[in-house]
Amino acid sequence: MCDFSSLGLADWLVKQCKQMGINKPTPVQEHCMPPILDGRDCMGCAKTGSGKTAAFVLPVVQKLSEDPYGIFCLVLTPTRELAYQIAEQFRVFGKPLGLKDCIVVGGMDMVSQALELSKQPHVVVATPGRLADHIRSSNTFSMSRIQFLIMDEADRLLEQGCTDFTKDLETILAILPAKRQTLLFSATLTDTLHDLKSIAMNRPFFWESKSDTRTVEELDQRYILTPEKVKDAYLVHLIQKFTDEHDDWSIIVFVNTCKDCQILTMMMREFNFPTISLHSMMKQKQRFANLAMFKASVFKLLIATDVASRGLDIPTVQVVINHNTPGLPKIYIHRVGRTARAGRNGVSITLVTQYDIHLVQSIEAENKTKLKEYPVVEKDVLKILTQVNVTRRQCEIKLESTDFDEKKETNKRKQLILEGKDPDLEAKRKAELEKIRSQKKKFKQNIHETIEKQKRGQLKKKIMKRKQKKKAGQTSA
């Protein structure tokens, strides 16, 4: 049987693992640690909650112990909360070494970060935007001797989504030495493999967990088909049911927008569920505080946008509810992966409207899993429908009386300016895109309606023919 020692891990680190209850390597650790210790670049793709973090932290800490200097390792990650989580793992495993880390993320004081960077910590864990800002604005630190570059959630860092890291990554990569080890990890690497190969060029070792499905077996994946207007009532019903039945369960509800996050949080509080939220329009200190309270189970219901969908490791989360069906299978994988971690069980429930059925189908096809219907007594949901919808309206009105939308607009403009774009031009471009999208949607709808009409017509004809035949048979008899 494989153990950490046989993978080449030093005794003191094996002991450190044991102290954390980590006794046997998971497959991603078993396969990726030896090539990393051997000096190779590595791309590791394994399911959510399978121990990818330790798969890169342990070899780096071991190598650091052999030749300690700062800055030895740079870790890049897409979200600020994840940066703190990864830094904590380095701190715990590297405690006997006196490992010094520095976290460089947006929303926190830049001056104190610059000061910490100048003290040459062993490990820097950063989000790309803020680190690139430091590189552009100061020369108090050097990364020219780093031994390791790690990109956690590497596919997210490279994709050009709503937050595009490309420019910042270029700035960062430009100051790193070519001779280094590059380690790339994610539960969904495959789509970006081509781009990743141009970053990891040192005899790259690629490992992907072999499995028929892309989600873990311990996860019970469900859906509820609901009209848009009944969604919130289902949500309240589900949360009531889970909190009544299991007082130690924590629940994450994923929503599409910051505004929805805010409204649903207000609503859940109206229904007396102690709730907190996490989204990108909140002040960073509040984000950290809320997450800490959720982790400590002070609050057991978290309403979050996709800022919480990747990497967060909270063992008490038993249920993930998707208030909206994720538009991409990849987003679905990361969201539902917040439960059923490290061999534990978990449930995910996706609320699906009739317009989202094609999204569920592509999630099922991509992940090679069928979602099962979650049984609900419909009349119990209908009983609370009016109350829930009135409460939503009240919360919407309450939110409208604050400057939430205004703040959102200002934040968006600031972000665009920082990205070197013209906010007015961008707005125009977006409006044009939206127009094309809605025309396409209308066109699709028309085709769908025509096909349905034709089908109905054919069916009518068939029935008529059958009736006529029957009649003819009766008269000839």
Ligand SMILES: Nc1ncnc2c1ncn2[C@@H]1O[C@H](COP(=O)(O)OP(=O)(O)OP(=O)(O)O)[C@@H](O)[C@H]1O
């Ligand atoms: N060998 C092991 N044995 C038991 N538990 C482990 C082992 N390695 C890691 N863990 C634990 O498993 C949990 C999940 O690990 P981790 O957060 O690294 O998952 P991940 O693969 O990075 O997931 P994600 O893709 O969601 O980021 C953590 O709580 C971690 O402490």
